[in-house]
Amino acid sequence: MGQEKGRGRGRRGRAGRLAPQVKEPSIANSIPDARVAHAMSDPLTPLTERFRAAIAAALGPAAPKDAPPDPAIRRSDRADFQANGAMTLAKAVGQKPRDLAAAIVAALRVDDLCAKVEIAGPGFINGWLRDDALTRLLVEAGEREEAFLERAASPEKVVIDYSSPNVAKEMHVGHLRSTIIGDSLARVLEARGHTVVRQNHLGDWGTPFGMLIEHLVDLGLGNAELHIDDLDAFYRAARAKFDADPAFADKSRRRVVLLQGGDADTLALWRELVEQSRRYFGEAYDRLGVTLRDSDVAGESLYNPMLPDVIAELDRKGLLVESDGALCVFPPGFTSKEGGPLPLIVRKQDGGYGYATTDLAGIRYRTQTLTARRLLYVVGAPQSQHLAMVFATATLAGWLAPPARAEHVAFGSVLGSDKKMFKTRAGETVKLLSLVKEAEERALAVVVEKNPELDAETQRAVAHSVGIGAIKYADLSSDRIKDYVFDWDRMLAFEGNTAPYAMYAHARIRSILRKAGAAPDVRALSIAAPAEHALALDLLAFPSVVAEVERTLEPHRLCGYVFSIATAFSNFYEQCSVLQADSAEQRRSRLALCELTARTLGRALSLLGIEAPDRM
RNA sequence: GCGCCCAUAGCUCAGCUGGAUAGAGCGACGGCCUCCGGAGCCGUAGGUCGCAAGUUCGAAUCUUGCUGGGCGCGCCA
Numbered sequence: 001m002g003q004e005k006g007r008g009r010g011r012r013g014r015a016g017r018l019a020p021q022v023k024e025p026s027i028a029n030s031i032p033d034a035r036v037a038h039a040m041s042d043p044l045t046p047l048t049e050r051f052r053a054a055i056a057a058a059l060g061p062a063a064p065k066d067a068p069p070d071p072a073i074r075r076s077d078r079a080d081f082q083a084n085g086a087m088t089l090a091k092a093v094g095q096k097p098r099d100l101a102a103a104i105v106a107a108l109r110v111d112d113l114c115a116k117v118e119i120a121g122p123g124f125i126n127g128w129l130r131d132d133a134l135t136r137l138l139v140e141a142g143e144r145e146e147a148f149l150e151r152a153a154s155p156e157k158v159v160i161d162y163s164s165p166n167v168a169k170e171m172h173v174g175h176l177r178s179t180i181i182g183d184s185l186a187r188v189l190e191a192r193g194h195t196v197v198r199q200n201h202l203g204d205w206g207t208p209f210g211m212l213i214e215h216l217v218d219l220g221l222g223n224a225e226l227h228i229d230d231l232d233a234f235y236r237a238a239r240a241k242f243d244a245d246p247a248f249a250d251k252s253r254r255r256v257v258l259l260q261g262g263d264a265d266t267l268a269l270w271r272e273l274v275e276q277s278r279r280y281f282g283e284a285y286d287r288l289g290v291t292l293r294d295s296d297v298a299g300e301s302l303y304n305p306m307l308p309d310v311i312a313e314l315d316r317k318g319l320l321v322e323s324d325g326a327l328c329v330f331p332p333g334f335t336s337k338e339g340g341p342l343p344l345i346v347r348k349q350d351g352g353y354g355y356a357t358t359d360l361a362g363i364r365y366r367t368q369t370l371t372a373r374r375l376l377y378v379v380g381a382p383q384s385q386h387l388a389m390v391f392a393t394a395t396l397a398g399w400l401a402p403p404a405r406a407e408h409v410a411f412g413s414v415l416g417s418d419k420k421m422f423k424t425r426a427g428e429t430v431k432l433l434s435l436v437k438e439a440e441e442r443a444l445a446v447v448v449e450k451n452p453e454l455d456a457e458t459q460r461a462v463a464h465s466v467g468i469g470a471i472k473y474a475d476l477s478s479d480r481i482k483d484y485v486f487d488w489d490r491m492l493a494f495e496g497n498t499a500p501y502a503m504y505a506h507a508r509i510r511s512i513l514r515k516a517g518a519a520p521d522v523r524a525l526s527i528a529a530p531a532e533h534a535l536a537l538d539l540l541a542f543p544s545v546v547a548e549v550e551r552t553l554e555p556h557r558l559c560g561y562v563f564s565i566a567t568a569f570s571n572f573y574e575q576c577s578v579l580q581a582d583s584a585e586q587r588r589s590r591l592a593l594c595e596l597t598a599r600t601l602g603r604a605l606s607l608l609g610i611e612a613p614d615r616m
Numbered sequence: 617g618c619g620c621c622c623a624u625a626g627c628u629c630a631g632c633u634g635g636a637u638a639g640a641g642c643g644a645c646g647g648c649c650u651c652c653g654g655a656g657c658c659g660u661a662g663g664u665c666g667c668a669a670g671u672u673c674g675a676a677u678c679u680u681g682c683u684g685g686g687c688g689c690g691c692c693a
Contacts, residue, residue, distance in 0.1 A: 084636095166693085336689060347691090383693095385619075412686095413686085482629090494655045497630080497641060500655060
């Protein structure tokens with residue numbers, strides 16, 4: 001049974017409870033593909049090309065041959081965009097920055113895109129886009145089927161390992177983080193055209209099952225109605241008996257042997273346990289609006305039959321070393337407490353296998369059987385060293401070789417407002433469903449107060465969307481590597497960078513569109529007012545932001561984007577009347593802008609796994 | 617002992633891989649309802665970006681060394 005260091009955490013389960021460790025495992029972890037996202041609708045993309053050409057013309061023969069100079073075009077708060085490349089470039093070619101900037105501007109051909117370009121400070125090039133250029137780009141993007149979303153240049157098969165709860169144990173906030181982050185990344189990568197294979201690495205195998213099965217036997221073997229309503233209670237009861245009753249502990253150990261030996265009765269009980277849990281998790285995923293399905297479960301038991309062969313292959317490759325009776329791999333670059341090499345134990349003294357072997361089998365399965373190119377592990381930061389060692393070993397074994405690569409999508413712990421691990425007042429882990437229930441109840445109270453005219457059913461539906469959205473957004477909106485403080489009041493405050501704020505902006509736009517009557521026509525768009533200009537600029541950045549999330553695997557960038565659009569719209573809303581516009585043309589144009597904003601906002605939220613109701 | 621992560625306004629967080637005056641929300645203070653949803657908008661106050669060096673035209677961002685907090689380091693997962 002093991003001592004489990006007093007916590008009895010499951011493999012992945014432990015992940016979320018502890019604090020951050022490593023952002024970047026050392027081996028087989030680099031991302032070789034290009035850093036620059038090419039987004040068609042983003043005006044910064046054509047501008048980069050124009051600036052490249054201008055730089056080449058300005059430098060003439062002095063231009064560097066091999067690497068095309070980067071104009072370093074960024075968004076700016078003092079212009080629509082700014083190009084900083086001239087200053088670094090001037091240094092490289094020995095010119096004065098301002099002179100070079102002037103030469104670049106002189107050679108620049110951007111009349112169709114820019115209203116104005118000027119040089120500022122030591123050599124910044126500031127630019128402002130033409131309203132008609134923004135209009136054209138927006139209309140083009142808006143007329144496409146998937147407005148604003150663009151596929152990756154070379155789609156690949158990606159495996160995402162996330163959620164990973166343990167059978168007969170309640171999911172806690174750590175699992176919730178993995179589930180929410182992983183699900184958002186799955187949506188983003190799919191939207192980019194990749195083939196995403198979700199893998200829910202269920203903790204459905206191992207020594208704890210001896211005591212769980214024995215406990216099940218005690219509760220009612222042969223009873224057709226096996227209810228595990230409270231998973232944690234079930235686990236705790238089994239655990240308590242195991243600790244207190246030596247006879248039970250003995251039976252449990254024998255049961256493990258039976259399980260591993262394939263005893264039919266034992267396997268039947270095991271399946272019962274697993275089925276109960278899968279059903280429960282499935283319900284939780286449905287309620288959360290998570291895309292994981294039962295067919296995505298690839299639990300530890302899946303790999304169990306592969307483990308002997310994994311060992312045999314490691315042996316054939318000369319990677320195995322016997323140490324204190326255990327079989328180990330010593331990947332280079334890892335040192336132990338004593339300063340010696342650090343082992344990855346792939347077979348224990350007693351001949352059993354641990355999670356390292358299972359993870360190795362998982363990599364082999366994912367690259368060879370599933371033929372995945374990119375392997376993502378949405379697992380808590382404390383496991384970074386373990387994963388780094390597993391990746392290193394898999395690389396040595398040849399199971400992880402370019403172009404395939406693995407990345408640890410690490411995340412920090414969930415903390416309470418006291419900055420300690422998030423727990424209930426009683427000191428217990430917070431149960432997922434009670435969390436969801438509370439979110440919905442709190443949301444419902446607000447909906448009832450703010451919108452009493454909605455019928456009860458709609459109120460409940462909205463409260464569901466808002467409550468779940470609030471939980472997800474709070475989790476996703478800060479950098480995942482950092483610990484995250486769970487705070488109901490802030491989460492459901494509905495102000496600032498929160499899901500309800502964004503959802504509210506969306507609902508308000510839909511309300512306008514409803515009142516307008518006729519269906520909006522994006523071709524009627526004509527950007528004119530400053531607030532329209534700013535909103536248009538934001539909308540066009542969508543594909544670049546999504547590509548950035550694809551690259552960095554950081555959904556909080558998408559949240560930041562959602563917030564900026566919602567803010568830009570609120571600004572537009574205050575300054576530009578839509579339904580009472582000055583002219584019919586202006587009204588149609590603004591309705592088009594509303595439509596594009598609602599679509600983009602809704603789509604961005606959907607990539608976060610958050611619903612955007614039409615009214616709330 | 618070795619290694620990894622984190623440190624930005626009173627609080628919770630951004631800061632787009634080195635750009636100009638470090639931005640939001642909450643909280644505080646002050647404005648905006650004859651007008652498309654006030655779950656909104658505008659403004660004021662609030663900072664030695666943990667400390668110290670270094671790299672350079674330019675550093676919250678890169679390097680090194682410290683300090684503080686967290687985590688990991690052989691048969692649990």
